[in-house]
Amino acid sequence: MDPTPVLVSARTRLRPVAPDDVATLCAIRATPAVARWWHPPGGGWPLDVSPGVRRWTVEIAHAPDLGAVGAVVGLVEAHEGDDPEYDECGIDLFLAPSVHRHGLGTEVVTMVRDWLVDERGHHLVQIDPAAGNDAAIACYRACGFTPVGVLHGRERDTDGAGWHDTLLMSYCSWL
Ligand SMILES: CC(C)(COP(=O)(O)OP(=O)(O)OC[C@H]1O[C@@H](n2cnc3c(N)ncnc32)[C@H](O)[C@@H]1OP(=O)(O)O)[C@@H](O)C(=O)NCCC(=O)NCCS
Structure with a gap:
């Protein structure tokens, strides 16, 4: 796989996850909102990437109201399939609750979406948030993703108790 690049937007910088990020990312992931x-996470996360998966640490690049330059505020990942007959790629992320609702999610998802399209040559990007995750669905809508349909019982609940629906959403650069 090609090296994972550094990506920069107006307020954030995405760089490949490094061992020094593990404790902070685990702490953010453990906050109730995430x-x-x-x-x-399984042991070894987030350094245990599978083939086709890239993970970036989300840093503040320039957002004095949200944190110091270099502050770690989340993680975003992209996956790409390897079947040449199908265009398959997607995005997932979380941000620290302290920076929610300031437009950073939109900024980060748009940047990775554009990287998948412009640099990786994809035209279809898919995301499937839990159907009850209003924040994620609103964020992805703001990034140009539109609902495809509900996948009933697709995902196990994070407490392991049962299963819930997800909403398949897609972005096609041709439309
Ligand atoms: C999903 C997440 C990344 C969104 O990031 P964010 O920086 O808070 O989102 P933004 O500020 O860019 O908001 C984007 C849109 O979502 C809306 N939104 C954000 N949080 C919302 C909420 N809790 N309820 C409803 N709408 C919400 C915003 O109003 C905005 O809409 P607009 O463009 O119409 O103004 C963030 O909430 C998060 O990390 N959540 C926990 C982990 C998670 O759910 N990850 C996604 C798994 S699929």
């Missing part, structure tokens, strides 16, 4: 939607 743990509600992200399953508990």
Whole structure:
């Protein structure tokens, strides 16, 4: 796989996850607002990337109201399939609750979406948030993703108790 690049937007910088980020990213992932939607990590996360998966640490680049330059505020990942007959790629992320609702999610998802399209050559990007995750669905809508349909019982609840629906959303650069 090609090296994972550094990506920069107006207020954030995405750089490949490094060992020094692990404790901070695990702490953010454990906050209730994130743990509600992200399953508990396995050992080795987030350095244990599978083939086709890239993970970036989200840093503040220039947002004095949200944190110092270099502050770690989240993680975003992209996955790409390897079947040449299908265009398959997607995005997932979480941000620290302290920076929610300031437009950073929109900024980060748009940047990774554009990287997948412009640099990786994809035209279809898919995301499937939990159907009850209003924040994620609103964020992805703001990034140009539109609902495809509900996948009933697609995802296990993060507490392991049952299953819930997800909303498949897609972005096609041709439309
Ligand atoms: C999903 C997440 C990344 C969104 O990031 P964010 O920086 O807070 O989102 P933004 O500030 O860019 O908001 C984007 C849109 O979502 C809306 N939004 C954000 N939080 C919302 C909420 N809790 N309820 C309803 N709408 C919400 C904003 O109003 C904005 O809408 P607008 O463009 O119409 O103004 C963030 O909430 C998060 O990390 N959540 C926990 C982990 C998670 O759920 N990850 C996604 C798993 S699929």
